[in-house]
Amino acid sequence: MTTSLYDYSIPALTLGLTNLGTLLDKAATYAEAHKLDGKVVADARMIIDMFPLKRQVQIACDTAKGAAGRLAGIELPKYDDVESTLPELQTRIQKTLAFIDGIKKEQFVGAETREIVLQFPSITMKFTGHSYVTKFVLPNFYFHVMAVYSILRQNGIEVGKNDYLGNIQ
Numbered sequence: 001m002t003t004s005l006y007d008y009s010i011p012a013l014t015l016g017l018t019n020l021g022t023l024l025d026k027a028a029t030y031a032e033a034h035k036l037d038g039k040v041v042a043d044a045r046m047i048i049d050m051f052p053l054k055r056q057v058q059i060a061c062d063t064a065k066g067a068a069g070r071l072a073g074i075e076l077p078k079y080d081d082v083e084s085t086l087p088e089l090q091t092r093i094q095k096t097l098a099f100i101d102g103i104k105k106e107q108f109v110g111a112e113t114r115e116i117v118l119q120f121p122s123i124t125m126k127f128t129g130h131s132y133v134t135k136f137v138l139p140n141f142y143f144h145v146m147a148v149y150s151i152l153r154q155n156g157i158e159v160g161k162n163d164y165l166g167n168i169q
Contacts, residue, residue: 005071006108009133013064014100016145019166020060021093023148023159027053028086030157038086044151053151055081057089060144061096067137068100070116071129072107 031038042054051059058081069076077099083089111129118125118136127136149164 004105004108005111005129005133006105009067009071009137010100010103010105012138013067013141014097015166015168016141017061017064017093017097017100019164020057020145020148021090022163022166023152024057024086024090024093026159026163027152027157031086039084041152041155041157042084042086042089044155046147046151046154050147053148054083054089056144056147056151057092058083060141060148061092063137063141063144065096065099067133067141068103070132071111071114072103073111073114074103074107 027041028038030036031041043052045052058079061079065076065079077095079092079095083092114129116127116129116132118127125136146164149159152159
């Protein structure tokens with residue numbers, strides 16, 4: 001039995017997004033208990049030159065849907081970055097999970113060698129499917145999920161390693 005990029009990416013991205021939703025649930029519970037506007041939590045950041053929590057969630061979702069779609073060779077859905085509350089961020093996570101869930105393992109056939117080109121304002125990045133997953137997708141995805149975790153911890157929200165890791169068995 002061979003292992004495909006699907007096996008290395010989709011389960012990890014799905015688990016990470018699910019855990020991200022759990023982290024946001026804890027943030028919402030904290031905000032409600034402390035009579036905080038959820039927008040305050042969504043706008044929280046670790047340091048002034050880093051993105052706020054809401055942008056970290058958006059990027060994690062974009063990284064996951066981008067990986068799934070590009071590796072499957074299908075068109076990506078476009079999400080407007082308009083979320084400003086915890087429930088809106090939860091909706092974005094659920095939309096992303098639904099998109100990923102609709103992709104089948106068979107769509108990843110040949111993805112290891114598929115050319116993936118990312119165009120950013122100041123740089124063009126070219127990958128094979130394999131290097132895209134190992135050098136960009138997973139490190140970038142986990143960076144942004146960890147940023148959310150860290151922002152919540154910094155703001156007194158009781159989340160721990162088990163919330164970050166989730167159901168790993």
